[in-house]
Amino acid sequence: xxxxxxxxxxxxxxxxxxxxxxxxxxxxxxxxxxxxxxxxxxxxxxxxxxxxxxxxxxxxxxxxxxxxxxxxxxxxxxxxxxxxxxxxxxxxxxxxxxxxxxxxxxxxxxxxxxxxxxxxxxxxxxxxxxxxxxxxxxxxxxxxxxxxxxxxxxxxxxxxxxxxxxxxxxxxxxxxxxxxxxxxxxxxxxxxxxxxxxxxxxxxxxxxxxxxxxxxxxxxxxxxxxxxxxxxxxxxxxxxxxxxxxxxxxxxxxxxxxxxxxxxxxxxxxxxxxxxxxxxxxxxxxxxxxxxxxxxxxxxxxxxxxxxxxxxxxxxxxxxxxxxxxxxxxxxxxxxxxx
Ligand SMILES: [Zn+2]
Numbered sequence: 001x002x003x004x005x006x007x008x009x010x011x012x013x014x015x016x017x018x019x020x021x022x023x024x025x026x027x028x029x030x031x032x033x034x035x036x037x038x039x040x041x042x043x044x045x046x047x048x049x050x051x052x053x054x055x056x057x058x059x060x061x062x063x064x065x066x067x068x069x070x071x072x073x074x075x076x077x078x079x080x081x082x083x084x085x086x087x088x089x090x091x092x093x094x095x096x097x098x099x100x101x102x103x104x105x106x107x108x109x110x111x112x113x114x115x116x117x118x119x120x121x122x123x124x125x126x127x128x129x130x131x132x133x134x135x136x137x138x139x140x141x142x143x144x145x146x147x148x149x150x151x152x153x154x155x156x157x158x159x160x161x162x163x164x165x166x167x168x169x170x171x172x173x174x175x176x177x178x179x180x181x182x183x184x185x186x187x188x189x190x191x192x193x194x195x196x197x198x199x200x201x202x203x204x205x206x207x208x209x210x211x212x213x214x215x216x217x218x219x220x221x222x223x224x225x226x227x228x229x230x231x232x233x234x235x236x237x238x239x240x241x242x243x244x245x246x247x248x249x250x251x252x253x254x255x256x257x258x259x260x261x262x263x264x265x266x267x268x269x270x271x272x273x274x275x276x277x278x279x280x281x282x283x284x285x286x287x288x289x290x291x292x293x294x295x296x297x298x299x300x301x302x303x304x305x306x307x308x309x310x311x312x313x314x315x316x317x318x319x320x321x322x323x324x325x326x327x328x329x330x331x332x333x334x335x336x337x338x339x
Contacts (some may be wrong), residue, residue: 006041009033010049018053022046068097075313077102081146090204099145104154111134112144115252117261118164119186132170137256161254163261165189182251185244187259198233206236211246211259214315220250248301252311252318279325285333293333295326305330 013028014020020028023044029035050128050145054060082280083095117135122128136144160181164170174183187208194207215221219242227234242249247257285293303326305312316324323331 006045007049007052011052012043014046014049015053018045027267044106065093066098068099071099071101074103077105079105098148104144104146106237108136108144108146112138113256114159115161115256115258116146116163117143118162118170118259119261121234137258155249157263159254161251161256161257165261182254183244184250184259186261187245188261190240190245194233194236200228201234203230210237214319215313216248218314219246247319248315252315254319257316257319257320260279272320275326276325276328277286280332283326283329285326287333295329295332297326307331307334 008031010025013025017024022039025046026037026039029037029310044307049309055063060160064082068082071080072078078099078101080097080099082097082100084092086092113136115137117137119133121131125133131148133148134144135148138144158180160178162174162178162181162184163185164174164182168301171183171185174181184240189327190211191204191207195204203226206222206229210219210226212224214220221236223238226237245259247259251258283295285295288294288304291306292307293307295303296304296311298305303312303314305317307327307330310323310327311318312324313325314324314326316322317327
């Protein structure tokens with residue numbers, strides 16, 4: 001069998017199943033066509049066939065402009081563009097690409113929180129570069145893909161929360177484009193930097209307690225406990241603006257209190273509510289007039305819940321938009337179900 005015939009044979013199979021590996025391919029060819037093919041020959045042919053189907057990297061870059069044009073045509077209202085620059089030899093080269101499809105924009109505006117998470121990763125392959133992604137969060141705290149790279153027209157950025165890692169470029173871009181938005185930094189990135197010089201489970205636990213503290217007194221208490229454990233670790237953390245990493249300093253009313261960009265550890269609304277229902281059993285609520293309750297908790301802690309304003313001075317209700325354990329105790333006292 002000539003190698004031309006082999007290429008043609010493989011071409012159809014690989015085109016139909018692009019993920020096919022050489023062993024699967026050889027099995028298929030042997031079974032269907034009763035042909036014997038060596039592994040080495042299989043590899044070489046597969047390589048050629050892949051290049052024929054996908055094209056070289058250079059060829060693919062040349063097609064980008066057309067690809068973006070097709071995307072715009074198929075999804076009117078999308079923002080898709082490629083930027084190129086001319087090098088010393090006068091050749092136009094790829095610089096960056098931005099893509100935000102119209103259906104994703106629409107879905108984001110219709111059903112997501114005023115929260116944007118940004119993350120980046122370095123690309124492997126012959127040209128390197130960086131991929132930046134932005135995600136939103138839907139009502140069920142699930143990730144919602146939004147765009148790659150950033151260019152959002154947000155009229156009132158005061159009500160927005162942007163979360164990024166500590167990359168200088170991103171921090172500056174948010175400051176320039178959305179000066180009024182709340183800018184949080186991913187606490188996981190903060191911890192990654194923290195642990196370079198401050199190791200150990202005890203310190204890790206202390207840092208996360210400071211990040212999770214939802215009101216000022218709790219934050220001060222947790223920072224003091226960290227200081228008692230390590231002056232140096234405390235100094236390192238105290239230098240970071242708590243507005244960017246501790247719940248106690250986050251703006252209320254965002255319906256979102258997450259600390260990290262990777263949302264896997266985040267509980268769903270249902271679970272948060274179930275926890276609040278469990279927590280309330282250790283608290284005692286007493287009516288303090290005009291829809292307010294005083295809630296006494298273990299260790300002598302006291303909180304004030306305002307049922308009309310939907311606030312508690314532990315701030316969790318305002319931060320998440322879901323009742324905290326203290327509020328649940330008040331609702332229970334009123335013989336209502338927290339929903
Ligand atoms: Zn509370």
